[in-house]
Amino acid sequence: MTPPSNNSALPGPDDILRRELNNGITVLARENFSSPAVVVSGLLRAGSLLEPPEKAGLASFHSSLMMRGTEQHRFDELYEEIEGIGASLSFGSGGHTYRFSSKSLAEDLPQMLNLTAEVICQPTFPEEHVERVRGQIMTSLQMRAHNTRSMAALKFIELAYPDGHPYGRSVNGYLDTIPAITRDDIVSFHKNLGPHKAVIVVVGAVKAEEAVRLVKDALGQWENPQQPDILSAPDALRLTTPRREHVLIPGKTQSDLVLGFPGPARANPDFHAARLANSILGEFGMYGRLGDAVRKAQGLAYYSYSRMTGGFGPGPWRVIAGVAPEKVEQAVETIREEIRRIVDEPVSDEELAENRAYFKGQLVLSLETNEGVAESIKLMEMHDLGLDYLCRYAAMIDAITIEQIQKAAANYLDPDAYALAVAGPD
C-alpha cells in the first residue's frame, strides 16, 4: 500500500499559526484560498456537567438561547445580519464543552467574529424567547418519546452510567426538568463561560496573521473572573451484570437497540488501540465484523455498527442496531458473540493491516473541507496533542499491536456484563 500522495498537505506546525491571547484564548489559523469561504470553529470549557440533575437540559437550553438577542441586536436583527450575507453561526453544548462555528465568505469574517463576540459576551436572554424556546424543546422531547432510536440511546446511557453519573443524563433534559428551569437559572449559568482555555480556529481564504488579529480584536478583551475550573467527569464503573430494559413504543414497525459500555477517555493510553478494536468490530468496510454477521449474513437488521466516543471522559462504546421487532433477541445474541470474539481472540494480521491503512486514509479524506481541517486542528488543541499530531499520526497507528488491541477491547467490553436498551413495539 502506498502512502497518501501529498504528505506536505497535512496541516502541521509549518502552516498552522498558533497564538495565545492574554485572556487565555488560543487562536489557531490555517490558510486555504481555493474558495472564497472561511470557517471559524471554537470551543469554550463549560457544559452540562455543571448543571444540577433536577435541571437537566439547562446547558442545552442556555446555549439555544444565546443567539436570541444581544445588547446590540434583537433576535431578528441578529439573524438578519447573519443570514443576510449568506453566513451561518451556531452554538451548541455538550457535557464538557460549548462549541460554536460560523461559515461565511472571507470578506464577511470581521462581521461574523464581532457577532460571535456579542453573542458570547453580551447575550440578553429575553423572557419571551425563554418561553418560546422552552416550548420548542418540550415539543422535541415529546417527539423523542416516540422515536425508537432516540429512546434506545436515552435508556442506554441511564443503564450504562448508573448511580448519578453525569453521563447517565440526557444533555437535552427531560419533560419534567425543562419546565423547572427559570430565566434566572439561564442567566446564572452564563457565568460559567469564560476565555480561559477557550480555542478558536480559523480556516479559509484569510491570511493567518490577519485571522489572529481579527479574533483578538473581537474577543481579546473578554474576561470572566468567575469562570469555574475546567470540568472533569468521574470515572465510570465497569458493569458487572447485564442491565437490560425495553422501552415500549406501540405502533412502530422497527425496533432500535443500543448495547454497550463506558469506554475510554481520549487521554487514556489505550485509546487508539481501542479505536482500532472498535473499527474491526463494527466500523471497517461497512461496519466491520458486526456488519458481516448481523446485516449481511443473516439479513437481520438494516444497520448495525459500533461507535466509540472518547472525549474528555469515559464516553460510551456502543453497538447500535435497527432490527425487526421479532428479531431483537437474535440480533443481541449475534452482537454479544462478536463482542466475545474481539475480547477472547486476537484479531488477524490482515485485519490489523487493513484497519491501519483505513485509519491513515481516513485522515486524508477528513481534510477535504475547511470544516474538516478546522475540526482536526481543534482536536489537537483541546486534547494537547501537539501541532505535529497529524504528521505523527501514521507512525503512531502503525505502532499499535494485535496484543494492545485485544487488551484494549478487554479493558472495556464484556459479552456478559453490558447495558442494553431496546425501544420499539412489543
Added chain:
Amino acid sequence: MDQDGVIKTTLDNGLKVLINEAHHAPVASFWVWYRVGSRNEVPGITGISHWVEHMQFKGTEKYPGDEVDRLISRVGGHWNAMTFYDWTAYYEVMPANQIDLGLDLEADRMVNGLYDPEEVESERTVILSERSGSENSPVWLLYEEMLSAAFRVHPYRVPVIGERIDLQTITRDDLYNHYRRYYVPNNATAVMVGDINAEEALEKIERLFGGIPAGDPIPEVNRPEPPQFGERRVTLNREGQTAFVSVSYRAYETAHPDFFALTIVDSILAGASSLNFMSTSDTSNKTSRLYRGLVETELAAGVGGGLIATIDPYLYSITATVRDGRTCEEVEEALDNELERMASGDISLQEFEKARKQAKALFAYDSESVSSQGFWLGFAETLTGSYDWFNDYLDRLMAVTLDDVRRVAAEVFHPHRRTVGWYLPTGHGDQGEL
C-alpha cells in the same frame, strides 16, 4: 476542454464523461450517474431501482461483495450510492493516488453484477426493514400519503423505497432485468473531480469503460400528471403526541426557465437551502417568512420547506411541526396567510437581494469539496442533459428579476393546485390497525 477547465466528452458507446481538476486537497471523487430511479417504475415493481442499487454492492466475479468494502476501506476511502426519483448515483471518495480502484469497480459493476438469489432474499429483509424505519417517522408517513394524493398518474406518486407489497414480491429476475436495461453506458455519466491529471483520467476512463457495449435505447417515461383542479386533502390518525401540517404545490422541473426564480421564492419563504445532496452548509433560516409567521408566533415548533430538482414537474412542499397546545387549523391558517402574501406579489427588493446573496454564498460553499463538485456535475448532466446548468448556475440566478419572482410565486401558490395533509396524533393507541 471547456473554458472553466472541465473536460467533457462522450465515448462511442454513449457514456458521457466529465472531468475537473481540483488540487486543494490530496483527494479525488469518482461518480457514475444512471438516469434511472423510481420515475422509471410501474406498479408491481415500485422500489426496484433502489433495490438494484443495494444489489450493486453485492459483488461481481472480480470483486465479491464481502471483499469490496474491505478494499475501499483499506485505502482509507469510502463509497456509497443514492437512489432518487430520477437517478441513481454511485461514488467513491479516496486519497487521489488510490482513485483508480473506484474507476475499476464502477466499470466492472456496470455489467458484471451477480444478483445471487440468496443475496436477493437476504436483501429483501434489509429493504423491508429500511421501509419499516421510514414508517416509524410520522413526517414520512404523511409525506407518503401526500404523494399519492398529489399524483394520480405520474410515478412520483410512490416514495423511492417502493410499496411494501412490491418489496415482498419483486423477484431476482425483475431486479436483474431492470439492471441490464438501465445500467448501460448510453444511460450513464461518469464524473471525476480532484487532485488528478485530467488527461490521464480520461485515458483511464476510456480504457475501462470504452469496451462496454451500448444497450438498447432507454424507454421514455411518458406518464405526465394531468392538471389539478381543486385542493386535495389527506388526514392521518396515528400514534404519537405531535401533530404535523404539510402543504404541497405543483412545481417546475429543473430545466424549466422559471426554476431559478422558484429557488428565490423558496429562499424568501422557507429560507436558503442547497440542492446539493453532498452539501454540508446548514443555514439557520430564522429570518424566513415561515419561521417568522409560524415559529416566532409560537404556533409551530419548526417549519421547513423544500424545492427538489427533478426531471418532470414535482412538488414544492412545506411541513410544520405543530407546537404542543396548538392545532393544525391554527397552523394551516398562518401558513395560508404567508402563502397568500407571497402569491399577491408582496415581496420587497431587499428580500429579493438577500435571497440572491444567500444563494451565491451557498453555491460557493457547495463548490468547495471534490465530492460536492462531483455531485453538481453529474446531477446537472443527468437532470437537464447538460452540465451547463451547473456552469451557468450563478448567471441564471442573477438574471432572475423581482418581477419574475412575483410572477412565479403567484403561479405556483395557487389554491387549486395544492395538496394539504394533517397528521393527527392519537396518543399511544393502535388505531388504524385492523
